[in-house]
Amino acid sequence: MFDKLIAKVKAEPKTIVFTEGTDARILSATDRLLKEELMSVVLVGNVDEVKAAAQAGGFDVEKAQIIDPATYEGMEEMVNTMVELRKGKMTPDECKANLLKGNYFGTMLVKMGKADCLLGGATYSTADTIRPALQLVKTKPGAHLVSSVFILDRPEGMGPDFLKTICFGDCAVNIDYKDDLDKEGNVKFSAAQKLAEVAVEAAGCAATFGIDPKVAVLSFSTKGSGKGGTVALSQEAAKIVKETHPEISCDGEMQFDAAVSETVGQLKFPGSPVAGHATTFIFPNIEAGNIGYKIAQRLGGYAAYGPILLGLNAPINDLSRGCDADEVYKMAIVTAAL
Numbered sequence: 001m002f003d004k005l006i007a008k009v010k011a012e013p014k015t016i017v018f019t020e021g022t023d024a025r026i027l028s029a030t031d032r033l034l035k036e037e038l039m040s041v042v043l044v045g046n047v048d049e050v051k052a053a054a055q056a057g058g059f060d061v062e063k064a065q066i067i068d069p070a071t072y073e074g075m076e077e078m079v080n081t082m083v084e085l086r087k088g089k090m091t092p093d094e095c096k097a098n099l100l101k102g103n104y105f106g107t108m109l110v111k112m113g114k115a116d117c118l119l120g121g122a123t124y125s126t127a128d129t130i131r132p133a134l135q136l137v138k139t140k141p142g143a144h145l146v147s148s149v150f151i152l153d154r155p156e157g158m159g160p161d162f163l164k165t166i167c168f169g170d171c172a173v174n175i176d177y178k179d180d181l182d183k184e185g186n187v188k189f190s191a192a193q194k195l196a197e198v199a200v201e202a203a204g205c206a207a208t209f210g211i212d213p214k215v216a217v218l219s220f221s222t223k224g225s226g227k228g229g230t231v232a233l234s235q236e237a238a239k240i241v242k243e244t245h246p247e248i249s250c251d252g253e254m255q256f257d258a259a260v261s262e263t264v265g266q267l268k269f270p271g272s273p274v275a276g277h278a279t280t281f282i283f284p285n286i287e288a289g290n291i292g293y294k295i296a297q298r299l300g301g302y303a304a305y306g307p308i309l310l311g312l313n314a315p316i317n318d319l320s321r322g323c324d325a326d327e328v329y330k331m332a333i334v335t336a337a338l
Contacts, residue, residue, distance in 0.1 A: 001153055001165055002330065004210055005337040006038065014039050014336040017109050019102035019120035019129075021045030021066060022053040026122055028325035029332060031059040039336050042067060042115050044102040069105040078108050085111070085136055098132075107132040110314050117335045121319035122328065126172060129318040130309065143311040144180075144189050147198040148172040148318075149205050150293045150306035151334070163260060165211055167280040168296070169202035171289035172307035172318070177233060192236035199241050199282045201310040203248050206280045208338065215241065216259035216278035217252025218288070222268040224253075230284035237282070249273050256281070256292075305334055 016033075018026045021043030027050075030041045041064040043050050054061045069075070075096070082095040082104075090098070098104040103124050109115045120129045130146060139146060149169035156164065177191035195217070203213035219234040220226055231253055238252030251274035258265040258275050265275030283289030297304045305327070307318050315338040317331055 001151075001209055002333060005333050009038050009333055009336045014116040015042060015114075016040070016332055016336055017042045017044065017106040017115045017118045018332075019044050019106040019118065019124065020122045021050045021102070023122045024053065024057045024059075025323060025325040025328050027054045027057055027059040027061055029328035030061050030064050032325075032329050033332055034061070034063045038333065041065070042106075042109065044069065044106050044109075046070070067105075067109075069100045069102070072105075075099065078105075078112065081112060082108060082136065103128050104132045104136075107136050107316065110316065111136045117315035117317075117338070119317050119319060119328070119332055119335050121317075121321065122323060123321065125321075126307070126318050129316070130173065133309070133312050133314075133316045137313045137316060139311050140313045143201075144197055145194055146173055146309055146311040147201055148307035148309050149202045150304045151206075151209050151211075151308065152293065152296055152300075152302040152304050154300065154302045160260075162212075162277060162279055165209060165279075166302075167202055167206035167209070167211055167213070168289060168293045169205075169280075169282055169310075170198050171283065171286065171293045173309070174198070174286060176285040190236075192233055192240055195233060195237035195282065195284065196240035196244070197311075199237060199250060199280075200245055200248065202280055202282060203245075203250075205308060205310055205338075211279050213248065213280045214274045214278050215248060215250040215252075215280045215282060216254050216256075216274050217241070217250065217282045217284075218256060218259065219253035219284055220255060222254045222258045222275075225268070234282075234284050251275060252282070254278075305330060308334060308338070 022045050043066045046068050047066045050066045079096050147170040153165045177194045179187045180189040206213040217234045217238040221231045234253035241250040251272045258268045259278035262276030269275035296302045315335050317335045
């Protein structure tokens with residue numbers, strides 16, 4: 001999987017921003033990325049502190065650009081741009097206070113074209129990574145929400161080949177899906193349309209990783225065998241995907257066993273091109289998705305890469321605060337390849 005991504009980032013060199021420039025895991029990954037000449041790196045932080053942390057860890061980051069928000073020469077322009085982007089929601093002083101923080105500063109570097117992509121979250125929460133992205137970079141044209149996927153990969157020889165590298169979404173961003181209403185109470189964008197958008201975005205991301213995206217929209221029911229809960233939501237979302245994106249192989253609602261076992265899948269959902277062959281799994285809420293990917297990771301032997309954020313106008317991704325240096329390195333490659 002990573003051989004293909006590395007080839008892509010070498011062919012299309014990018015500049016990545018790390019918002020936590022003094023973190024040892026970030027510095028270790030930076031050392032490796034620069035030695036392998038995979039991308040240019042910007043480290044956000046006090047120059048002396050970043051260099052001291054690198055020296056203490058034995059990391060070579062001489063080829064990285066280190067930018068301290070407190071001394072950044074372009075801060076006035078950055079503040080003015082952010083004031084305009086926030087459209088009266090933040091004063092210049094509030095914008096400057098936020099831009100002194102690595103998460104906002106790094107995001108503005110991407111917004112202003114000083115870098116191509118961003119990776120943060122080694123010490124920040126997911127919300128603190130996504131909030132600046134939504135406020136400044138914003139969603140891409142046509143997108144109604146930001147979502148996420150995890151790419152799960154396991155060693156060769158563990159189960160069916162089609163399940164070696166799989167995609168789970170959304171496991172980190174959208175707690176659940178509700179209708180967006182206008183002032184009169186009419187539905188502007190339904191919960192099912194949101195879940196369908198997650199499925200479409202996930203399918204596109206899966207393809208980037210070389211996964212043939214056979215999309216199963218999951219529930220506790222298969223083809224109407226159960227009622228209540230998220231059954232109708234998953235049914236309607238699958239229907240919307242099939243109607244609006246017929247090029248995507250998608251079915252639902254279905255249980256996980258029907259999605260991955262051909263015997264069970266064709267018994268419960270006969271004739272489905274997805275049942276028993278799914279590679280991309282869409283969960284009806286964050287509880288199911290987050291629990292599901294952690295079970296796959298801890299009991300199924302999968303390495304989990306993500307959350308990979310989808311729907312934004314630029315590649316911005318979030319790290320787990322429990323990540324190690326190897327995860328940072330690999331997520332940097334993922335981010336630069338998107």
